[in-house]
Amino acid sequence: MVLRWLLALLVVLTLLGLLANERWMTRRVVLHGQGPTQRLEVVDDSGSGGASHAALVSAADGAKALRCEIKPGFDWPFCELQFESARGDLDLTRFSSLRLWASVSGPQKDGGPAQLRVFLRSFHPDYPGKGGGEDLKPHEVIFAPAGLAMPVELRLSQFMVSSWWAQTHPLPVHLMGPQLDRVRAISFSTGGQVLPGEHVIRIERAELIGHWVPPETFRLGLVGLWMFSLLGYLVWESWLVRARLRRSVKRSQALEKLALRDPLTQVANREGLNRALELLMRAQGELIFPMSVVFVDADYFKRINDEHGHEVGDQVLTLLAQTLRANLPRDDLVARWGGEEFVLVMPQTPADEAVAVAERLRAVLARTHWPAGLAVTASWGVAEACNEAGLEAAMREADQAMYRAKHAGRDRVISASA
Ligand SMILES: Nc1nc2c(ncn2[C@@H]2O[C@H](COP(=O)(O)OP(=O)(O)OP(=O)(O)O)[C@@H](O)[C@H]2O)c(=O)[nH]1
Numbered sequence: 224m225v226l227r228w229l230l231a232l233l234v235v236l237t238l239l240g241l242l243a244n245e246r247w248m249t250r251r252v253v254l255h256g257q258g259p260t261q262r263l264e265v266v267d268d269s270g271s272g273g274a275s276h277a278a279l280v281s282a283a284d285g286a287k288a289l290r291c292e293i294k295p296g297f298d299w300p301f302c303e304l305q306f307e308s309a310r311g312d313l314d315l316t317r318f319s320s321l322r323l324w325a326s327v328s329g330p331q332k333d334g335g336p337a338q339l340r341v342f343l344r345s346f347h348p349d350y351p352g353k354g355g356g357e358d359l360k361p362h363e364v365i366f367a368p369a370g371l372a373m374p375v376e377l378r379l380s381q382f383m384v385s386s387w388w389a390q391t392h393p394l395p396v397h398l399m400g401p402q403l404d405r406v407r408a409i410s411f412s413t414g415g416q417v418l419p420g421e422h423v424i425r426i427e428r429a430e431l432i433g434h435w436v437p438p439e440t441f442r443l444g445l446v447g448l449w450m451f452s453l454l455g456y457l458v459w460e461s462w463l464v465r466a467r468l469r470r471s472v473k474r475s476q477a478l479e480k481l482a483l484r485d486p487l488t489q490v491a492n493r494e495g496l497n498r499a500l501e502l503l504m505r506a507q508g509e510l511i512f513p514m515s516v517v518f519v520d521a522d523y524f525k526r527i528n529d530e531h532g533h534e535v536g537d538q539v540l541t542l543l544a545q546t547l548r549a550n551l552p553r554d555d556l557v558a559r560w561g562g563e564e565f566v567l568v569m570p571q572t573p574a575d576e577a578v579a580v581a582e583r584l585r586a587v588l589a590r591t592h593w594p595a596g597l598a599v600t601a602s603w604g605v606a607e608a609c610n611e612a613g614l615e616a617a618m619r620e621a622d623q624a625m626y627r628a629k630h631a632g633r634d635r636v637i638s639a640s641a
Pocket residue numbers: 487520521522523524525526528532533534535536537540561562563629
């Protein structure tokens with residue numbers, strides 16, 4: 224559920240981010256050509272051999288208009304309105320487009336609509352030349368504004384280095400392409416097909432549009448965010464699965480322990496004894512033989528229950544089990560076979576040694592302080608198994624020997640082989 228919410232949040236954040244990056248996280252510089260930051264220049268071909276004359280016409284609405292009288296007799300007549308930064312070169316790589324509200328008029332050679340040439344002139348100390356304005360590398364776009372919906376959005380990637388300039392300014396390969404990191408002037412110029420006569424260039428508004436974070440970088444960042452989120456999710460999920468697995472293993476181990484142990488006496492039950500024997504066999508194989516089995520049954524236990532109550536009976540059983548456990552070597556197994564009957568399994572122990580152990584235990588019981596001042600004894604039956612196949616028979620024989628001990632008067636150890 225949480226994951227679904229996080230996913231939805233990530234989707235919403237991505238969409239909002241894309242929208243914000245497109246709409247609001249933008250930078251904008253208006254080309255107004257005045258104040259302490261910008262200058263506006265009027266340029267015509269009179270400086271390069273022509274006779275055209277350009278003049279700035281003030282417009283009440285803040286638009287900049289250039290009236291230009293193109294004169295005949297010069298090969299490349301032009302007039303232009305040039306915006307310059309008064310605070311050093313502009314880094315236009317931080318912008319993506321030039322938004323323009325413009326109109327032009329004037330007679331053209333082909334009789335078509337008047338064209339506007341837009342130049343981005345950039346500086347580099349390695350550009351060849353005499354160090355004059357003509358040594359700025361021009362990047363140009365030419366179009367006819369008439370009939371276009373304003374504003375026109377000119378993407379800066381559309382600006383190409385003017386071929387006429389490239390021909391007269393041979394450059395090293397690394398400087399040949401567009402370079403917009405040091406733009407010194409942005410010019411709006413008459414087209415290349417002008418006829419003599421009056422031409423007007425009117426720039427109502429021009430603005431450079433950029434993004435705080437370039438859209439490609441922003442999208443790359445979003446892809447990275449998704450990748451990291453996905454990676455985080457995978458790590459989190461695998462951790463979760465492992466934790467769940469650990470918990471369930473612990474739980475099943477705890478359940479298994481419960482299932483293999485007698486809850487009253489805390490020694491193994493029959494199932495626990497079988498499992499322990501399996502493990503012993505697996506670990507040591509035939510080395511555990513000869514193995515002795517001892518059946519131990521408390522004497523007259525019913526009487527204890529009847530005379531002192533079930534609770535005392537429980538206490539006696541618990542103490543009996545604990546006494547057996549505490550007085551056996553570590554590898555020997557103790558299990559409650561049922562009721563007041565217990566089984567001892569002694570690996571690598573022949574029957575005569577098991578009888579000796581049983582006798583020792585019998586003596587321990589005699590010394591034990593039992594609840595309600597009772598004197599508790601038990602009957603013991605011992606049998607030996609030489610190999611795995613003989614184990615079941617040994618169990619049976621030990622049980623029978625224990626019954627023989629009962630019939631012989633209880634509180635004694637009897638070996639099946641005796
Ligand atoms: N308090 C208590 N009594 C139990 C438990 N399990 C079995 N018993 C009792 O143990 C008694 C066993 O009685 P019997 O099988 O007649 O054997 P006994 O009285 O010990 O006589 P012998 O075995 O012949 O010496 C029965 O009364 C059972 O109710 C237990 O968990 N707690």
